[in-house]
Amino acid sequence: MKITVQPSSSIINKTGPWRANRPNFLHDKCTACGICSRICPEGIIYQTDKTNAAGKKYFACDLTYCKGCGLCAIECPFKAIEMELEEK
Ligand code: SF4
Numbered sequence: 001m002k003i004t005v006q007p008s009s010s011i012i013n014k015t016g017p018w019r020a021n022r023p024n025f026l027h028d029k030c031t032a033c034g035i036c037s038r039i040c041p042e043g044i045i046y047q048t049d050k051t052n053a054a055g056k057k058y059f060a061c062d063l064t065y066c067k068g069c070g071l072c073a074i075e076c077p078f079k080a081i082e083m084e085l086e087e088k
């Protein structure tokens, strides 16, 4: 069953300028399970064409529209996403 939703308003409204935290995707830890892309309320996490050391096509996000909510980091079962302070 697919639960992916359509991208929300942040696809129209860029969030980068006011974001306090940003996700850092640790590509070598990514197992390509896809949970982060299904949980992101903005629908901006996607699978790249690049592979990590384990041969997995790792996931990343479009920071232009990321609001820094941290849900992806909380839900990643492999601790492959860390939230860090946004540098202004
Ligand atoms: S939830 Fe974590 S391990 Fe799964 S695709 Fe996303 S970053 Fe990779």
Ligand code: SF4
Pocket (backbone or CB within 6 Å): 022, 023, 039, 040, 041, 042, 043, 044, 045, 061, 065, 066, 067, 068, 069, 070, 071, 072, 073
């Ligand atoms: S921090 Fe929130 S908005 Fe940004 S990629 Fe993660 S789940 Fe999506």
